[in-house]
Amino acid sequence: MREQTRARTTNRTVRDERSKPSEEHQHGMSWIEWSVLLALAVALVLATLAAGNPTDTTSSLETRTVRVRTSQTLWDIAQTHPVPGNTTAQTVEVIRSLNNMSTSTLHVEQLLEVPVCEDAFAVATR
Numbered sequence: 001m002r003e004q005t006r007a008r009t010t011n012r013t014v015r016d017e018r019s020k021p022s023e024e025h026q027h028g029m030s031w032i033e034w035s036v037l038l039a040l041a042v043a044l045v046l047a048t049l050a051a052g053n054p055t056d057t058t059s060s061l062e063t064r065t066v067r068v069r070t071s072q073t074l075w076d077i078a079q080t081h082p083v084p085g086n087t088t089a090q091t092v093e094v095i096r097s098l099n100n101m102s103t104s105t106l107h108v109e110q111l112l113e114v115p116v117c118e119d120a121f122a123v124a125t126r
């Protein structure tokens with residue numbers, strides 16, 4: 001009988017030991033989880049810095065005024081007046097920013113400030 005009681009106590013102790021969280025999980029995440037989280041945070045910061053913000057350059061751009069023609073879109077205007085180093089989509093955002101536009105809607109005869117293209121024949125192709 002004593003042996004059975006000791007065996008039950010021992011089994012219970014073994015089960016209790018197994019159910020206890022390991023040292024590394026008692027305080028939340030393991031060092032591997034922290035390392036992965038830190039690496040992701042650093043990657044996010046670097047990606048954000050690398051992407052930049054195309055509208056940051058609007059204050060230093062030389063601009064001129066253009067008049068919107070029939071069936072002309074903001075995309076067409078951005079391709080005609082590209083910002084060097086920017087995609088057409090980024091140039092659209094620059095033009096919207098220069099003109100305080102909340103949408104890309106244009107009206108015939110509307111006047112827009114656009115970037116002056118250094119190369120008269122340059123066309124944004126991206």
